[in-house]
Amino acid sequence: MSRPKNLPADERRSVTVESVVALAGLQNPSEITTAAIAKHMNLTQGALFRHFPNKEAIWQAVMEWVAERLLARIDSAAKGIESPLAAMEAMFMSHVGFVSEHPGVPRMMFGELQRAESTPAKRMVQTLIQRYGERLQLLIEKGKACGELAASLDNDAAATLFIGTIQGLVMQSMLAGDIARIRRDAPRVFAIYQRGIRREL
Amino acid sequence: MSRPKNLPADERRSVTVESVVALAGLQNPSEITTAAIAKHMNLTQGALFRHFPNKEAIWQAVMEWVAERLLARIDSAAKGIESPLAAMEAMFMSHVGFVSEHPGVPRMMFGELQRAESTPAKRMVQTLIQRYGERLQLLIEKGKACGELAASLDNDAAATLFIGTIQGLVMQSMLAGDIARIRRDAPRVFAIYQRGIRREL
DNA sequence: CTGATAAGATAGTAATTAATTACTATCTAT
DNA sequence: ATAGATAGTAATTAATTACTATCTTATCAG
Secondary structure (H helix, E strand, O other), rough: OOOOOOOOOOHHHHHHHHHHHHOOOOOOOOOOOHHHHHHHHOOHHHHHHHOOOOOOHHHHHHHHHHHHHHHHHHHHHHHHOOHHHHHHHHHHHHHHHHHEEEEEEEHHHHHHHHOOOOOOHHHHHHHHHHHHHHHHHHHHHHHHOOOOOOOOOOHHHHHHHHHHHHHHHHHHHHHOOOOOOOHHHHHHHHHHHHHHHHOOO | OOOOOOOOOHHHHHHHHHHHHHHHHOOHHOOOOOOHHHOOOOOOHHHHHHOOOHHHHHHHHHHHHHHHHHHHHHHHOOOOOOOOOHHHHHHHHHHHHHHHHHHHHHHHHHHHHHHOOOOOOHHHHHHHHHHHHHHHHHHHHHHOOOOOOOOOOOHHHHHHHHHHHHHHHHHHHHHHHHOOOHHHHHHHHHHHHHHHHEEOO
């Protein structure tokens, strides 16, 4: 086994994060060991702890990576679209795109939320979803104002269902063991959601 | 520590299953150890293996319990309701009721589906969801036939979203750390779903 | 009342886990 | 060129895991 290049610390940390994201796409995130992470990046297990004080810190870094990328992605997708409903659709599709590129992501998020204790990673997921919700609420309000969305719409319920819809797609793809399925099903499922929130024609 | 009553084997097995369901409501199901199960039912850890050949068999029994109870519950809820849409709503609410009584259930199901290997418990979850889907498809067809549902409705997508909607509710309640929330939010979220599938008025 | 049997306790095992250690290789700035 | 800092290795640690062998006690039919 050849010795890996000595990467600078911050680069090694980002390689670690990407390894965890990749592994989470292949197996139950809660069963990812530090040994498995190290193996995936051609490193010894102990070397990981040169860059992270403990395993919990690895998960925290991973969730920071996720939060940053996902929010940036949905923001850029919605940017410049004047119709709120179209913006929501763009957000939905870009989120689905992100998830189908990184199928481990929703599984990690769900796994973190399941923890009883409040770990740094869990708190990061909570603020991510909170920020996500804020963006949705904003769009929903705008949609009501311009008459695209039903004035009687329940904002909180609509936001909950938006995220739940993606969660349902993930679940269905895990059931079928087929990630690519998400992309195919997403437009069909969003069509129903859209019908549920828009103003009657 | 008092010695527990010597229960007959099948009764001890069902107590075990109920303990696991209860524990799954309090912590990450994948972190439930045999020691924790035994402690919860006032038994020594080794004694569990008098009644189950291994841990996997415990999870299988748990998922059998879930499948049996959940299907029975939604079936009895829908029974005798002639309107397909009303039957779907009754199914939804009874499912939500089941979940709020046993918050560990959706978490266990999601956890099982996340596994890479095909365990007996995972297969049990798969057939459960398959049977669930069949019931939904039947109702959706009936709903189209009687004109309650939009004729253009995508059956598969509608079934996916039905289950995803519940998953979204579970996630939201885990986020808030408040199980009771599910019951409160369920009617509001289902209202949007219903709007998405029913025929335009 | 008795003894066979089922149920549980006790005390282990081997394997796996995250984390730590002492040591070595490599890079970088003077 | 080389000293000091950074990065990585290999071996080991204590704790935890599922699981098991052996002994003890409760239960109940005859």
